Amino acid sequence: MSKNEHFVIAIDGPASSGKSTIAKNLARKLDCIYIDSGAMYRAVGLFIRENNVDVDAEKKVKEKLPEISIRIENAKDGATNIVFLNEVNVTEQIRQPIISQYASIVAKYGSVRKKLVQLQRKIAQKQSVVMDGRDIGTVVFPNADFKFFITASSKERANRRWKEIKDKGEKKSYEQVLQELKGRDKRDSSRQIAPLRKPHDAIEIDTTNLTIGEQTQILYEKIKEKLAR
Numbered sequence: 485m486s487k488n489e490h491f492v493i494a495i496d497g498p499a500s501s502g503k504s505t506i507a508k509n510l511a512r513k514l515d516c517i518y519i520d521s522g523a524m525y526r527a528v529g530l531f532i533r534e535n536n537v538d539v540d541a542e543k544k545v546k547e548k549l550p551e552i553s554i555r556i557e558n559a560k561d562g563a564t565n566i567v568f569l570n571e572v573n574v575t576e577q578i579r580q581p582i583i584s585q586y587a588s589i590v591a592k593y594g595s596v597r598k599k600l601v602q603l604q605r606k607i608a609q610k611q612s613v614v615m616d617g618r619d620i621g622t623v624v625f626p627n628a629d630f631k632f633f634i635t636a637s638s639k640e641r642a643n644r645r646w647k648e649i650k651d652k653g654e655k656k657s658y659e660q661v662l663q664e665l666k667g668r669d670k671r672d673s674s675r676q677i678a679p680l681r682k683p684h685d686a687i688e689i690d691t692t693n694l695t696i697g698e699q700t701q702i703l704y705e706k707i708k709e710k711l712a713r
């Protein structure tokens with residue numbers, strides 16, 4: 485793909501399936517930007533928590549939305565996302581496990597999704613993107629040039645997440661991580677609006693037994709294959 489061509493690559497899948505690492509690697513290989521749509525839901529979740537808003541009350545969350553401004557800056561490599569919430573850099577803060585839970589709850593609300601989908605579409609108007617999330621191929625960009633759905637067994641995903649948490653020096657049992665992941669999967673897939681679902685025209689890739697390098701290469705080959713047709 486050339487730099488002048490405009491394209492959208494949608495990558496969806498459950499938490500810790502490997503989609504964001506693949507998406508970042510692809511963005512570097514294809515010389516475009518990567519957008520982590522989950523970071524936007526996390527930023528909303530962070531705002532709601534910091535302002536002591538009852539996260540379970542959609543009306544209260546909705547009322548706060550006009551006070552929330554989210555901006556994603558791409559570092560020079562195009563792949564590293566720096567997330568700003570009302571112009572404050574919250575890139576690290578939004579990764580706290582408690583914010584994962586808040587993000588998953590606010591993501592159920594139509595008002596929140598409407599605001600963030602608008603922002604996601606606006607970003608892709610100006611430039612080619614690889615965007616990952618839960619509804620990118622189904623709702624945000626139903627006409628995306630490429631759609632992928634990345635999966636892995638829940639045990640493998642919990643294991644990856646647990647290792648990440650351990651590397652950060654946090655203490656949490658594998659069992660607890662697995663239960664939280666399953667809870668989030670359930671919430672993300674069973675919500676009424678834009679649930680996590682494989683787009684009918686997406687290529688599904690199970691990363692359970694693949695290295696990061698292999699995962700990226702598979703997607704890259706699929707993109708090249710389609711372009712060569």
Ligand code: DC
Binds near residue numbers: 500523588668
């Ligand atoms: O990808 P992530 O774990 O950072 O996403 C955080 C939460 O945001 C996740 O539980 C579901 C939600 N989300 C969503 O509903 N739609 C998206 N496009 C991206 C994330």
